[in-house]
Amino acid sequence: MTGALLKSSLWHTEYLNPFIVFQHGITEILLTKKTRFQDMLIVRTGAYGKALILDGKLQVAVEDEFFYHEPLVHVPAVLHGDPRSVLVLGGGDGCTVREVLKWNTVQTVLLVDIDKEVVEACEEFLPELHQGAFHDPKLKVFFEDGLKFIDNCHHKFDLIISDLTDPLEDGPSFFLFTEEFFRKVKTLLNPGGIFVTQAASVSLPEEPLHPRIVKTLSKVYASVDSIQSFIGSYGSPIGFAMASDKPIETDLTRHHIEEILFSHVKRDSLKLMDGRSFQGFVGTPLVLRRAIEMETITYSQQHLPKAFGGQHVDYAD
Numbered sequence: 682m683t684g685a686l687l688k689s690s691l692w693h694t695e696y697l698n699p700f701i702v703f704q705h706g707i708t709e710i711l712l713t714k715k716t717r718f719q720d721m722l723i724v725r726t727g728a729y730g731k732a733l734i735l736d737g738k739l740q741v742a743v744e745d746e747f748f749y750h751e752p753l754v755h756v757p758a759v760l761h762g763d764p765r766s767v768l769v770l771g772g773g774d775g776c777t778v779r780e781v782l783k784w785n786t787v788q789t790v791l792l793v794d795i796d797k798e799v800v801e802a803c804e805e806f807l808p809e810l811h812q813g814a815f816h817d818p819k820l821k822v823f824f825e826d827g828l829k830f831i832d833n834c835h836h837k838f839d840l841i842i843s844d845l846t847d848p849l850e851d852g853p854s855f856f857l858f859t860e861e862f863f864r865k866v867k868t869l870l871n872p873g874g875i876f877v878t879q880a881a882s883v884s885l886p887e888e889p890l891h892p893r894i895v896k897t898l899s900k901v902y903a904s905v906d907s908i909q910s911f912i913g914s915y916g917s918p919i920g921f922a923m924a925s926d927k928p929i930e931t932d933l934t935r936h937h938i939e940e941i942l943f944s945h946v947k948r949d950s951l952k953l954m955d956g957r958s959f960q961g962f963v964g965t966p967l968v969l970r971r972a973i974e975m976e977t978i979t980y981s982q983q984h985l986p987k988a989f990g991g992q993h994v995d996y997a998d
Contacts, residue, residue: 689727695739695916698887703916705729705739711806716798719846723806729914731807733774735799735846741774742914743809749919751953752910752962754780757840757877757923759941759959760931764839768869769793770827770857771879772844773800775811781842782817783946790820791836797824827857828865837871843878858894858986860979863901863924875925876902883909883920883969890986891920891969892976898922900979904929907965907973920969931963 689706696702709725722734729742741749754777758764766789767781773794781790794800800822804815814820823830827845843866845857856862858878866876878898881890891907898905902924911918923929935956942954980986 693722693724693726693734693739695737697882697917701887705732705914712802714798714802716796718796719799721799721802723802726914731809732914733799733803733807738847739914740846741776741807741810743807745913746774746776746810747952748910748912750776750780751951752908752958753777753842753844753877753879753921755942755946755951755954756908756921756959756962757842757875758784758945759933759938760923760929761839761873761875762941765789766836766838766871767791767840767842768834768836768838770830770841770843770845772842774803774807775800775814777842777844778817778820779810779812779814781840782814782819783950785945787819790817791823791838792820793823793825793827793830795824795826800824828862831862831865831869834869836869837874838869839871839874841866841869841874841876843876845879847879847881856982856985858897858980860897860900860981863898867901867926870925873925873927875923875929877908877921877923880907880920880922882915882917883907884917885969885972887917889976889978891922892973893978893980893986895922895973896976897979897981898924902926906931906963907969908962909965909969910962933959935960 691707693705693707694702706727707724708727712723714721719736725731729744732742733740763786765786769777769792778790778792880894882888883891895905903926905924906929908921909918938956938959
């Protein structure tokens with residue numbers, strides 16, 4: 682390509698769909714390991730700094746992770762207004778609990794991740810992400826399957842945040858995007874509680890998962906809405922889905938949003954979130970709202986979701 686100067690001889694290639702690939706130039710491999718549940722890489726990328734890759738999918742990169750974790754946590758937390766007890770499913774890199782713990786209302790946080798080896802690797806190799814959150818006295822960590830934890834849990838929560846890997850067929854999150862799972866989660870919410878889940882790309886030509894996840898949640902909860910954020914290291918706009926039995930009112934003024942947010946979170950602890958950004962995250966475009974309205978497919982244990990995924994590593998000549 683005229684004018685292009687490539688500065689890496691090692692490339693991580695991620696397949697977004699059968700016609701789109703996205704590549705990161707890798708400058709250093711810090712860790713490669715096959716855990717009990719998934720293939721793990723921790724690398725240093727040329728553009729986005731250190732990154733965690735699981736089963737061929739880039740999960741988080743140091744330089745832009747806040748585009749994912751701030752809206753995932755702070756949008757539903759603002760809409761709740763006073764979250765005190767929070768359950769995080771997945772999120773073994775520590776970023777989600779880091780953001781949750783910024784709220785001065787929060788008294789208890791439970792983190793449930795199936796893969797202890799990933800959590801330990803992130804704690805050692807990616808301190809820029811968790812920033813010591815794993816050692817906060819408000820946090821309790823459980824290394825077990827999210828399905829089993831939900832089945833045996835007797836606590837109630839104001840927020841439940843599902844920060845899971847994509848539903849790859851051979852991955853650990855396959856069953857956690859189904860109607861049956863969403864119904865179990867609902868039993869653990871306090872009155873007025875909000876459930877939020879990672880809900881795939883909102884780039885509809887890439888994959889249809891987001892409208893189907895939202896439609897599945899709509900079979901379980903009275904009120905469901907989308908959040909979207911563009912994460913550069915993913916090469917795609919990512920969606921989250923919020924669900925509650927109380928009305929989710931996202932049409933708030935900037936002043937009202939910031940009155941709630943900054944009475945509970947230190948302004949200088951955030952890189953992204955303020956009233957204006959909040960309005961952008963919940964401003965679901967018309968084309969996506971129409972796609973959700975027209976979607977007829979939902980997910981169950983009889984009809985499981987399946988994200989497209991895979992990787993290989995290319996060495997330049």
